[in-house]
Amino acid sequence: MAPSDRYRRARLGWEIALVLLVSVGQSAIYSVVSFIRAATRAPISQQQTQLNPSRSAEPLWDAIYQFLDIFFSLALVALAVYLLWEPANNALRRIGLDFRRFGSDVMRGVVLVVLIGAPGIGVYAIGRAIGQSITVVPAPLDSSWWVIALLILAALRAGLTEEVIFLGYLFDRLRRLGWSWSGIIVSTALLRGSYHLYQGWPSALGNVVMGLVFGWCYKRWGRVMPLVVAHTIIDIVAFVGYPLAAAWWPAIFAPPASGS
Template identity: 35%
Template sequence: MTRAASLRTATTPGEALAVVALCFGWPILLSVQAVMAGFPVRQGGFDDLGALSIVIYEIAFALVAVTLLRSRGYDVASLRPRPTWVDSGLGLVLALAAGMAGMLAMAAFSAGQPEQPIADMMRRSTIGAPMVLLMAVVNGTFEEVFLLGFLMRGLKERGLSIALGTMMLVRVSYHLYQGPLGACYVFGVGLVFGLFYARTGRLWPAVLAHMMWDIVPFLR
């Protein structure tokens, strides 16, 4: 048996927890703190320095997580998104479908809701276009590689409900800082991404769709 054939893509609960803690632990903690503090205005908006810190954080912890997984016999090469023209086209369609799902999820709970923290953050944002693009590329790749490519795929042997539910719990938990409606939007988008990936096993369309929805809010 070759080394490539002996590598695995399934994960254990302990390994999954370790990778989630590495990649998403700090964002989850900050989101929970924002909720407990009542979404303070001092969250501020997005700026170049803040976006750069996100990029550095995600690249650094991605390298740590990949190193850990490789040392444990995980097939890290299988986590790499593989762009094709077909999958790029699917990504555009997926972005539209996910955006619609997110909007519907928000609409279901929007009655009587005050202005959401994410709206205030966007209004205060001063980030430049080059940094928006860089953050979208890194963030979209980082999140979908570890949420879909690692976590959801790794837990699929335990059943779709476990794999999808765990992925959704992690995804929504580190977006809580956006407010209730922002979390609903992320839930809708994440659900479409997860169901698409469960059905097709294609990672690049979700990565591309995520990149697009990281860019669109800054188009003004």
């Protein structure tokens, strides 16, 4: 291997590591540590974690902090796209994050919601039933009028962050390092699973399956937009619909009466 090729591969490896350490990789590490901490305390079934936790007791300041958190997370997505950009090679078009085929992208995304979203609820319910899923507590919907808008933005943030970085960015970079398609799909799916381990191993396993399906779809379609659409819809249902589900089926979805 020529020195220039070795330098290019080393530089690409460092770039991947740094992008992961400030984005999904950092979250995955915190998630694994959180799960280990939870597993060494009380039983998993007696513990809980919160989706989109409040940042301030004052509603206005909480909204400002939540918005800034979303903004800076999207800046990391923009960084990944920027690193993919090349002269005369539009990165957004290359990874399929554009509106050229928006109708078909939405249709494919909705199909994926049916295939992934509904079974995902079942995985969580089974995890709760066997005492292996941490209770996920949603943000309340009645605190302020802007809460639902922020939750929708948070869902869009999650869809863009995970799909652009896990698929658009990592697939491109790992292919340039010579990885096989199967190796890329499996490794990114495992990373996606570790990213969600804080909810318990059933949810992590469900997200590994989701990562395998999404990875296969991205390789086949060459477009990340349908996956962003699907992920965003799934999270909107989770963030906004979850409080309703907790009220209707408290035995499955509501937090335990006591726990850490």
